[in-house]
Amino acid sequence: MADNRRSAPFYMTATTQFGLEEVLAQELRQLGATIEKVGQRAIEFTGNIQLLYEACLWCRTAMRILKPFASFYAADEKALYREVGRVDWSKYIRQDQTFAITAVVNKSTFDHSLFVAQLTKDAIVDQFRNRTGERPSVDVKNPDIRLHLHMIENEVVLSLDASGESLHKRGYRQQTNVAPLNEALAAGLLLLAGWDGKKTLIDPMCGSGTLLTEAALIAQRIAPGLYHQGKFGFENWADFDAALWDSVQLDARQMRLEEPQAYLAGSDLSREFIELARENVAAADLEDFIRLGVRDVKEAKAPAKEAPGIVIMNPPYGERIGDELEMDALYKTIGDTLKSGFQGYDAYIFTGNLEAAKRIGLKASRRTPLYNGPIDCRLLKYELYQGTRKVSKPE
Known part of the structure; x- marks a missing residue:
């Protein structure tokens, strides 16, 4: 068998969140991928099987890594059923395996993605039944093989999903009753901040600690996929190379830096949140790298002995009716804290409340549009200069 490390490159797609496309493209480049196209929420790239394994293990801002294997035009239901039936499914699914299909349909004559997924499933199952008399089962929750169908204007692309569980679900996060940032977005904010x-x-409103945990993973060169629960999708594929996968994981474990690389600290007014943050940090085995404490944001200030760096936070947005006054006061406090306690730092505030953000009272030098779930957000950058910036006139 040919050595897979040198195997021929093939097309892949990595999906991400709106606004993180360039960050993910850069992550893939660093792994050695050739970027073919930066699209909306997706990057098309080429690389070999080793790169596919490494992308699943190392990409901090990817949600899924997909490997396309068939494409065709389907004008109507009959054509879709027929074209799906032309694929030799025994190459991709064994009849003792379970499978599931995610369909995404855009601008096509099919108006319903669930219907498209159902029709595709029927075509696959019928092929197995006709050939062998037996059929693989569907398991929507935890399938062995995840298929992805993308239809845009009736052009269909079928892909294998290499990820399994979405890559942003790292596995270190303990059950929380707060709505934390998703891990891929948290990593994306840090990379967008150029950290x-x-x-x-410093994160003076750290909640359950997702930003700090992701920061520690970056600083200590830890592959986020090492926390992945259960199998990756590609481990159930017919061409899975177990020896290559073992060596990719071993390389990743050896990359980890044991000495703390950066001063990382967070605080929150809520003792309960800090306890949750401690549990998450412990689950990720990062206690040696992150300092946590209970503190009101108005008491927060830069650590005396450390050189200025970045202060970053994701304050509440105030979704409830009647929150306006409280939010205005909170964002004014944040502004006061930044001005008095963090001179010389670059500050990044990620918020979905752009009205309240005006109360920060500083001029943003950069505004990056992003989403937190369905909420339209901005990552606002503020440069906090040492003292006031007076220009001395020539004598």
């Missing part, structure tokens, strides 16, 4: 994994990083 290098070396500078001081």
